[in-house]
Amino acid sequence: MTTxxxxxxxxxxxxxxxxxxxPEELILYFSLPxxxxxxxxxxxGSGMQVAGGGSYREFLLPGVFVMTMxxxxxxxxxxxxxxxxxxxxxxxxxxxxxxxxxxxGRSAAxxxxxxxxxxxxxxxxxxxxxxxxxxxxxxxxxxxxxxxxRIAITWVGIYLALLVRNPETVGVIxxxxxxxxxxxxxxxxxxxxMPPAIGTISEWNPLSATVAAIRELFGNPGLGGDSWPAxxxxxxxxLWPVLLIATFAPLAVRRYQRLSR
Amino acid sequence: MRRRQRTVRDPSxxxxxxxxxxxxxxxxxxxxxxxxxxxxxDTFDLTVPPGxxxxxxxxxxxxxxxxxxxxxxxxxxxxxxxxxAGYDVLRRPEEVRARIGLTGQYAAxxxxxxxxxxxxxxxxxxxxxxxxxxxxxxxxxxxFGLDEAASRSAGEYxxxxxxxLDLAASLIRTPRVLFLDEPTTGLDPRSRNQxxxxxxxxxxxxxxxxLTTQYLEEADQLADRISVIDAGRVVAEGSxxxxxxxxxxxxxxxxxxxxxxxxxxxxxxxxxxxxEPELDSExxxxxxPVVDRVAGLVDVVRALDDAGIAVEDIGLxxxxxxxxxxxxxxxxxxxxxxxxxAGRTVEMA
Numbered sequence: 001m002t003t004x005x006x007x008x009x010x011x012x013x014x015x016x017x018x019x020x021x022x023p024e025e026l027i028l029y030f031s032l033p034x035x036x037x038x039x040x041x042x043x044x045g046s047g048m049q050v051a052g053g054g055s056y057r058e059f060l061l062p063g064v065f066v067m068t069m070x071x072x073x074x075x076x077x078x079x080x081x082x083x084x085x086x087x088x089x090x091x092x093x094x095x096x097x098x099x100x101x102x103x104x105g106r107s108a109a110x111x112x113x114x115x116x117x118x119x120x121x122x123x124x125x126x127x128x129x130x131x132x133x134x135x136x137x138x139x140x141x142x143x144x145x146x147x148x149x150r151i152a153i154t155w156v157g158i159y160l161a162l163l164v165r166n167p168e169t170v171g172v173i174x175x176x177x178x179x180x181x182x183x184x185x186x187x188x189x190x191x192x193x194m195p196p197a198i199g200t201i202s203e204w205n206p207l208s209a210t211v212a213a214i215r216e217l218f219g220n221p222g223l224g225g226d227s228w229p230a231x232x233x234x235x236x237x238x239l240w241p242v243l244l245i246a247t248f249a250p251l252a253v254r255r256y257q258r259l260s261r
Numbered sequence: 262m263r264r265r266q267r268t269v270r271d272p273s274x275x276x277x278x279x280x281x282x283x284x285x286x287x288x289x290x291x292x293x294x295x296x297x298x299x300x301x302x303d304t305f306d307l308t309v310p311p312g313x314x315x316x317x318x319x320x321x322x323x324x325x326x327x328x329x330x331x332x333x334x335x336x337x338x339x340x341x342x343x344x345x346a347g348y349d350v351l352r353r354p355e356e357v358r359a360r361i362g363l364t365g366q367y368a369a370x371x372x373x374x375x376x377x378x379x380x381x382x383x384x385x386x387x388x389x390x391x392x393x394x395x396x397x398x399x400x401x402x403x404x405f406g407l408d409e410a411a412s413r414s415a416g417e418y419x420x421x422x423x424x425x426l427d428l429a430a431s432l433i434r435t436p437r438v439l440f441l442d443e444p445t446t447g448l449d450p451r452s453r454n455q456x457x458x459x460x461x462x463x464x465x466x467x468x469x470x471x472l473t474t475q476y477l478e479e480a481d482q483l484a485d486r487i488s489v490i491d492a493g494r495v496v497a498e499g500s501x502x503x504x505x506x507x508x509x510x511x512x513x514x515x516x517x518x519x520x521x522x523x524x525x526x527x528x529x530x531x532x533x534x535x536x537e538p539e540l541d542s543e544x545x546x547x548x549x550p551v552v553d554r555v556a557g558l559v560d561v562v563r564a565l566d567d568a569g570i571a572v573e574d575i576g577l578x579x580x581x582x583x584x585x586x587x588x589x590x591x592x593x594x595x596x597x598x599x600x601x602x603a604g605r606t607v608e609m610a
Contacts, residue, residue: 003388010385018373021414087369091430094333096359097386260337 007098011105012112015079019113026113029075033068033121037061037128040188051190054221061130062142062214063187066207068117069150070182074174076110076157081167093259103252107154114150118143133219142217145237149210152241155248162255186211192225203229206244209236286311286346286438286469287332293340294327294493301327302338303493309438309471309486314464316484317473318586324493325473326366329442332471333363346437362431362439366446370426372416376407379415383430401429405459421452428459439463441472445479457482477586491590505579507588512578513551513561518571520545526570533560545573 019026040048041057048056083089083102092102122143125131132139157174164170182188184202191202202208203225212233215222229236287309294302302324309315317325330336332345334354343350346360370379377398384394402408405425410418415426424444431439441460445453460483464470474480480487481501489497489504497504513534517526520542527538527547534557538549551557554577565572 007386010382014371014374014382017378021375022373086372087365087367088371090330090335090365091363091369091383092386093335094358094361094363095383095386096355096388101386260335 004098004100004104007101008104008108011101012108015105015109016112018079019109019116025075026116029068029071030117030120032071033064034124036064036067037124041128048189049193050222051192051225052221052223055129057128058130058220059190059215059222060188061125061128062218062220063182063185063211065118065121065125065146065214066149066211067182067187068121069114069146069153069210070178070207072110072114072117072150073153073157073160073178074171075113076106076154077161077170077174078167080106080158080161081165081170084161084165085167089259099256103158103256106158107151110154110157111147111151114147118146130220132217134217138217138219142214145210145213145217148238148241149207152244152248155245155252159248159252159255162252162259181205182207186222190222190225191227191230200227203227206236206240209233209240213237284311285309285344287315287471288344289328289332289341290343291341292328292331292338292343294324294331294336294338300493302331305341305490305493306495307471307488309469311469312464312467313485314460314470314472314483316480316487317471317490318475318477318480318487319473319490320475320590323490325490326442327493328490329363329365329440329471329473333361333440334358359434360437362433362436363442364424364427364431364440364444365442370415370423370430373414375412376402376415376418376422376426377411379426380429380433384433387434389433397433401432405429406455419452421448421455424448424452424456425459428456432463435466436468438469438471441470443473443475445474445476453479489586489589497589504589511551511554512548513558514546514548514574514576514578515561515565515572516544516546516574518545518573522570523547525568526565529564529568529570530561533557533564548578551577 037057037060041060045056045060048060050056050059083092089102093099132142160173161170164173184198185191185205186202186208191199191208193199194202209229212223212230213236214220216233223230225231285308287307289305289307292302292305293300305324305328307315307317307328317328319325327336331338332343332350334350334357337351345357348356348360350357371382374382380398380401381394384397385391387394389397399408399411402411405428407422407426407429410422415423418426428441428444439460444460445456448456457479460470460472470483472480472483484501486498486500487504488495497507499507513530515526515530517523523540523542523545527540530538530547530549534549534551536550538547540547558575558577562572562575565575
């Protein structure tokens with residue numbers, strides 16, 4: 001058990017050293033949410049409506065937080081796929097280390113990284129006029145929900161990388177998939193304002209649950225609708241990530257074990 | 262200097278049995294591995310005595326890498342049995358992993374981390390304390406001539422440096438058995454020689470090495486014994502000299518000045534060597550197998566001189582592993598990717 005934790009920590013440190021030694025990747029992942037805040041918040045923002053009223057930028061920021069978590073999928077999957085394609089995973093697997101460390105280390109490092117991304121984004125948010133209005137306790141809870149979502153996304157990413165293995169293919173899959181996933185949700189537009197069919201899909205989108213829940217916890221506008229998912233956002237914001245982890249973690253572990261087939 | 266064990270070992274019975282335990286460091290018995298209808302390995306047998314270098318020689322797709330992946334616990338197998346460093350590969354993989362080093366076809370190092378950080382990372386994962394990992398990393402960097410590049414990212418290293426770092430990573434805890442899967446593929450001749458020297462040094466210190474290669478010269482340079490693999494099974498095994506002998510051994514070659522003299526020279530040579538020479542009138546050359554190399558050569562030179570046949574060139578040609586390989590498998594060791602014996606021809610330049 002101690003070796004599982006020690007090796008997991010060693011691998012976590014390895015992945016964190018990557019962030020320090022190659023910060024370009026982190027900057028790339030930062031530039032995307034900041035661009036979205038600028039484009040949607042300032043360029044399109046004046047034409048955007050928030051169901052129930054309120055500032056669009058304040059409505060937008062929680063959505064951008066969630067989107068940043070989602071785009072972490074690319075970082076996770078690319079990182080794991082790179083290790084796989086370059087034989088680094090084979091080296092680890094031929095060593096007397098805990099085999100779980102590769103995944104636990106990745107998961108822990110991505111969580112730390114998400115924490116770093118969140119702190120930076122919160123500051124950026126404050127700079128463009130976003131704020132939390134319900135006290136520190138609920139704000140911390142909101143960040144907790146974001147990190148829970150990130151853990152779920154990490155496991156999806158690990159599984160995806162083990163499935164396709166080629167880092168370039170991972171890139172080709174992740175970004176075209178991630179954009180519609182964030183667009184057909186309540187990230188940019190309230191689902192009540194969408195055509196009914198698309199609005200329903202948006203409301204059931206796992207991302208929407210977290211967005212709605214943190215809007216509530218931060219006290220931001222856009223608490224939309226009286227649909228079931230909108231009314232139970234808090235429950236779904238916990239349930240969806242837990243369900244994703246319960247599905248993709250075992251799948252990833254199985255895929256990892258199947259490397260020896 | 263090299264292959265010092267060959268003289269002391271009887272190749273027909275290389276291992277001893279002590280109390281039911283063999284003294285082999287690597288044993289594979291009837292290993293089989295299928296991928297769907299393809300047999301990657303088919304009743305693969307191998308025994309490697311301690312302190313020796315065993316070469317697995319074969320073309321791409323012959324099953325060399327599959328064998329190494331099985332023996333290093335990376336891959337399950339369907340049939341047979343394998344032990345490494347005395348432990349069953351299937352039942353005690355942890356024990357095996359603690360005693361082996363692996364350097365694969367790709368330099369499996371972290372490209373973002375520096376050379377030093379790589380070795381420290383692997384040291385920690387090999388259960389060295391933080392201090393000990395740092396000390397060992399420094400030691401290996403120096404030994405492998407990487408201390409000046411120690412703080413640069415491994416991704417910026419040249420191919421040879423990366424391979425040396427990879428090799429250093431497999432030696433963090435001096436392994437009992439080192440697996441080298443095509444350790445010099447893609448390296449320039451100088452780097453290749455460096456890797457060979459490092460391997461020789463390790464064997465001197467008692468490490469057992471299993472080496473796969475598609476370079477005949479590499480097997481010839483490093484290996485005490487060679488298994489020639491083709492289509493998942495061992496088609497021949499022996500010392501490099503034994504394998505070369507399978508093609509008929511050494512030959513004397515004579516080039517006469519006047520092509521009209523060729524058949525007369527051939528008759529003379531045949532009577533001396535007791536074998537019918539092969540003739541190539543286009544280049545005025547005859548070639549004949551010889552048993553006693555030097556005496557045979559002296560006799561041939563004298564006889565040709567006495568008969569007044571003008572000779573343009575005469576010499577002994579050693580059999581090459583290339584010929585042995587061709588003879589055993591019916592095709593060249595590498596199909597297309599690199600020319601046969603690329604190492605040798607390039608090295609001349």
